[in-house]
Amino acid sequence: MSTAITRDYTPGFYEGDRPKLVTSRFEYEDSYTLERYLSTGGYDGLKKALEMGPEAMSGEVKASTLLGRGGAGFPAGVKWGFTPQGVWPRYLVVNGDESEPGTYKDRLLMERDPHQLIEGCLIACYAAGLSQCFLYVRGEMAVAHERLADALNDGYEAGYIGKNIMGTDFSVDVILHWGAGAYVVGEETALIESLEGERGMPRLKPPYFPAAIGLYGQPTIVNNVETLANLPFIAANGSAAFTAIGTETSPGTRMVAISGHVKRPGVYEIVNGTTTFRDIIYGNEFCQGIRDDNELKAFVPGGGSAPWFVSDQLDIPFEGREASAAGSMLGSGAVMVMDSTTDIPEAALTLTRFYAHESCGKCVPCREGGTWLLRILERICSGHGTDADLDQILEVGQSICPGEMPHAASERIGLDATPFPYKMTTICFVGPSAYAPLHSALTLFRDEFEAKVVPAPKRISIPVAVAGS
Amino acid sequence: MSRLTDHNVALAREIIVRYPRKKSALIPLLHLSQEQNGYVTDEAMRHLAELLNLTPAEVLGTATFYEMFKFEPVGTYVINVCQTMSCALLGAGKLMHHAEEALGIKAGSTTDDGLFTLEPAECQAACTGAPTLQVNYRHRYNVTTDAFDALIDDLRSGALSSEIPPHGTLGRNRQQIPADKFVGAPDPDDVSEGPAWVPVPSPANATEDKS
Numbered sequence: 001m002s003t004a005i006t007r008d009y010t011p012g013f014y015e016g017d018r019p020k021l022v023t024s025r026f027e028y029e030d031s032y033t034l035e036r037y038l039s040t041g042g043y044d045g046l047k048k049a050l051e052m053g054p055e056a057m058s059g060e061v062k063a064s065t066l067l068g069r070g071g072a073g074f075p076a077g078v079k080w081g082f083t084p085q086g087v088w089p090r091y092l093v094v095n096g097d098e099s100e101p102g103t104y105k106d107r108l109l110m111e112r113d114p115h116q117l118i119e120g121c122l123i124a125c126y127a128a129g130l131s132q133c134f135l136y137v138r139g140e141m142a143v144a145h146e147r148l149a150d151a152l153n154d155g156y157e158a159g160y161i162g163k164n165i166m167g168t169d170f171s172v173d174v175i176l177h178w179g180a181g182a183y184v185v186g187e188e189t190a191l192i193e194s195l196e197g198e199r200g201m202p203r204l205k206p207p208y209f210p211a212a213i214g215l216y217g218q219p220t221i222v223n224n225v226e227t228l229a230n231l232p233f234i235a236a237n238g239s240a241a242f243t244a245i246g247t248e249t250s251p252g253t254r255m256v257a258i259s260g261h262v263k264r265p266g267v268y269e270i271v272n273g274t275t276t277f278r279d280i281i282y283g284n285e286f287c288q289g290i291r292d293d294n295e296l297k298a299f300v301p302g303g304g305s306a307p308w309f310v311s312d313q314l315d316i317p318f319e320g321r322e323a324s325a326a327g328s329m330l331g332s333g334a335v336m337v338m339d340s341t342t343d344i345p346e347a348a349l350t351l352t353r354f355y356a357h358e359s360c361g362k363c364v365p366c367r368e369g370g371t372w373l374l375r376i377l378e379r380i381c382s383g384h385g386t387d388a389d390l391d392q393i394l395e396v397g398q399s400i401c402p403g404e405m406p407h408a409a410s411e412r413i414g415l416d417a418t419p420f421p422y423k424m425t426t427i428c429f430v431g432p433s434a435y436a437p438l439h440s441a442l443t444l445f446r447d448e449f450e451a452k453v454v455p456a457p458k459r460i461s462i463p464v465a466v467a468g469s
Numbered sequence: 470m471s472r473l474t475d476h477n478v479a480l481a482r483e484i485i486v487r488y489p490r491k492k493s494a495l496i497p498l499l500h501l502s503q504e505q506n507g508y509v510t511d512e513a514m515r516h517l518a519e520l521l522n523l524t525p526a527e528v529l530g531t532a533t534f535y536e537m538f539k540f541e542p543v544g545t546y547v548i549n550v551c552q553t554m555s556c557a558l559l560g561a562g563k564l565m566h567h568a569e570e571a572l573g574i575k576a577g578s579t580t581d582d583g584l585f586t587l588e589p590a591e592c593q594a595a596c597t598g599a600p601t602l603q604v605n606y607r608h609r610y611n612v613t614t615d616a617f618d619a620l621i622d623d624l625r626s627g628a629l630s631s632e633i634p635p636h637g638t639l640g641r642n643r644q645q646i647p648a649d650k651f652v653g654a655p656d657p658d659d660v661s662e663g664p665a666w667v668p669v670p671s672p673a674n675a676t677e678d679k680s
Contacts, residue, residue, distance in 0.1 A: 054667055088663045089655035101553045104594035129667035131655040132489070139537045140593060142606040145640040152644050162650030170666045173652045175487045176644040180496050180535030183591065197492035199534035216489060216657035259555035259596035266597050304554060304592070336555050336596070350557040354591050
């Protein structure tokens with residue numbers, strides 16, 4: 001067996017006649033070359049934008065209600081509008097530090113269609129009046145870096161990037177920047193810190209948006225790779241063509257990575273807002289059901305940080321508000337499926353270990369709490385836990401996320417949903433992410449945790465012989 | 470020897486001018502030094518501090534935050550076996566166990582011949598191909614125990630050397646910006662009126678934006 005294969009052709013990209021806005025070129029072997037890009041409508045969006053002018057272009061983005069695809073789902077056009085008037089230079093930072101467990105849409109967008117991302121960056125710079133663009137790519141993505149470097153070199157050569165783009169006044173550099181392995185850098189203020197050459201720790205908020213005070217204290221737009229990859233389509237075809245797909249609150253498409261115990265895992269571009277989890281997991285076009293036709297036990301709906309869903313939630317569409325009401329979130333668009341053979345506490349342990357490992361150490365509840373949760377969970381999974389440990393998990397969790405925690409409804413145990421979001425005592429979402437999935441697992445499958453623990457030893461009294469009695 | 474070579478200093482200077490402030494180039498330059506030496510040496514960090522007008526402590530402070538920087542020699546091939554959820558559900562634990570036995574070392578250590586370092590890793594963004602591992606940050610998908618053995622044989626025999634460069638080299642190519650196309654990094658302290666292509670907002674437009 002040869003091992004010299006680096007390409008991952010996950011099935012499903014090409015099949016079905018779903019609208020494909022960002023993965024339209026994935027079927028070509030040479031999808032990452034400039035020749036292929038130009039022969040399939042590449043840089044047409046930028047051309048249209050340059051004809052339209054910056055104000056009309058940013059108007060189009062606003063009208064498209066393109067939601068950020070990084071996790072928070074904030075409308076991109078509104079975010080751009082937060083830049084203060086008359087303050088320059090402004091920067092664009094592209095968040096390509098994708099490392100949420102289960103997610104890998106951005107890596108594919110960078111590896112398979114780097115020019116689409118670059119064009120998106122240029123359109124954003126043009127529309128929002130940004131002076132320089134930094135493409136921050138996660139360090140562990142070596143192939144993405146190589147493809148982007150080639151694409152940028154070709155783009156500069158052909159006059160699409162740099163001085164006087166396509167013969168106009170529009171001039172902007174796109175700088176490829178490397179990360180070096182830190183999950184927390186996906187948080188936008190940590191990303192900015194890292195780009196400034198510092199330790200990648202999130203900044204204290206407010207200001208809540210780096211659009212006001214960001215890189216070097218200047219207005220900075222931080223956008224996710226997938227968000228920007230949508231811009232060429234919007235520019236070339238207009239916002240109406242974009243909003244015609246999906247629902248009013250969630251227009252366009254989304255890339256969803258489905259992994260775990262399914263027959264055909266993959267990254268699929270789905271219609272936003274209408275496709276349900278049942279479609280994704282059982283649909284013929286998508287994952288085609290659970291492996292060995294097992295029963296579904298639980299699934300993670302939106303990346304490792306999200307509270308879990310069970311089969312009761314299968315008919316919820318992939319839409320932010322509906323998922324929140326049901327007690328979780330869509331986050332970065334990653335579904336991880338667990339079948340009936342899954343050991344729930346062990347599965348929860350892998351996620352808690354991730355977040356405990358990735359805590360940057362700035363906020364105490366995350367630094368200490370995450371590790372504490374991990375230690376308790378390791379104890380439970382190795383058979384040394386007691387029933388007091390289960391309550392201890394909830395108590396530690398309360399100091400990271402005080403108050404009611406979101407969780408899904410479950411008919412099996414007669415539980416109603418608590419809607420998203422939670423409150424938090426940390427600056428960013430790494431701390432709560434160590435707890436939220438664990439909390440939902442413990443709430444939905446307490447019986448499995450209880451099966452692994454023994455009763456805590458009761459306090460015993462040892463009588464003392466008192467003189468004279 | 471572990472200071473940057475003249476060739477790499479020239480590269481470093483090219484990278485530094487791309488950023489409005491020098492310190493931003495620190496992580497790319499740490500990668501460059503790691504590419505040269507296989508790991509980040511004390512001497513290289515001192516040299517970077519000189520190049521960027523920082524103290525060596527500032528360089529160390531940043532470098533130690535990031536997992537990809539190694540401060541002692543590692544194997545030519547660093548093998549990261551993913552341990553996070555999707556991979557764990559599909560046998561990452563078994564794969565790691567096999568890797569330890571096949572290489573004869575515990576995770577986190579390096580073989581005596583200096584060829585392999587084995588490390589547990591967190592999500593590598595390749596969950597569809599679980600269980601996955603990376604060799605010097607190049608993915609391998611759906612790794613069975615047999616595939617792992619074949620991979621080790623290929624790495625030993627050099628069959629993959631064109632595809633997988635030694636540890637430290639992340640990209641086999643670099644971004645090169647032609648001097649005549651380079652716009653230049655805008656100084657954040659230079660509060661300008663904005664780029665040439667942005668029309669100066671009239672008061673009417675300003676109120677429109679707020680709505």
